[in-house]
Amino acid sequence: MAKARVLIRPKEGILDPQGKAVERALPALGFEGIEHVRVGRMVELEAEDPEQLAELCEKLLANPLIEDYEIQTL
């Protein structure tokens, strides 16, 4: 089994209100100078055939209309 990690993030240009909310909270905690926060998801999995992962991402893990994904085999 091959271990893999899939990173899924909102597509560039799509408003990410979660990222914005996190960004707005930072100054109150004393963190200055942090911007363009984007919040996505990470999925860890083990696959017999890592070749399937792209299709898996297209069909289920990500919605290609609104999200980009990146497969990292470990």
Add this chain to the structure above:
Amino acid sequence: MIWGVLQFPGSCDERDALHACSLMGEARLIWHESRDLGGVDGVVVPGGFSYGDYLRAGAIARFSPAMEAVAEFAAGGGPVLGICNGFQVLCEAGLLPGALLRNEELRFLCRQVDLVADGSPSPELTTPEGGQLRKRSPFLAGIESGETLSIPVKHGEGRYYAPEEMLDEIEARGQVAFRYAPGQNPNGSVRDIAGVINEAGNVLGLMPHPEHAVDALTGSIDGLRLFEGAAGARV
């Protein structure tokens, strides 16, 4: 008319949908594991949080046996209405264009809104082609372009999104069924879109809840218009 209302684990509006449908015929609940729709004449994919909204709203429900049956039913021209989570499921299943994202302000919204039927200033929508598409849509039968319906919204992920080119296409084809009335877009949906139909017109998805607006006691009966339209189209 016999209606089938899907029920997933996590659905929560199936009872109101059954009630609304039963005012316009007979209504049955269809469990998500059923591959057989039992010969119904119309299907409602109701609101809620199917499969806990895990991964993305609607992402897992689309793979249920019942949704496979609904895809076939829709391909055969059967009327399908997706409400709120049901709209998200139909988008994820590729039966409707676009996607639903988290509300712009992140808050869960619950309020009455005005919807304008096909209320676009876009000249493409007034083309005969657009008009014909609306006539082919059973749920929109009897609702004139520009009419306003008062219907509640309640959702956390209702921001309609599609890329610009796709938006131009669906507008040109007259696939925008409803827009939020000017100044009432509650969630940041692109071009104020509240509901869309598929290219054939038989599948409608919308974030607002027509099934919660079928009794004067709760403030509005405008939601009934959609069920009436579909039932009338079958008579």
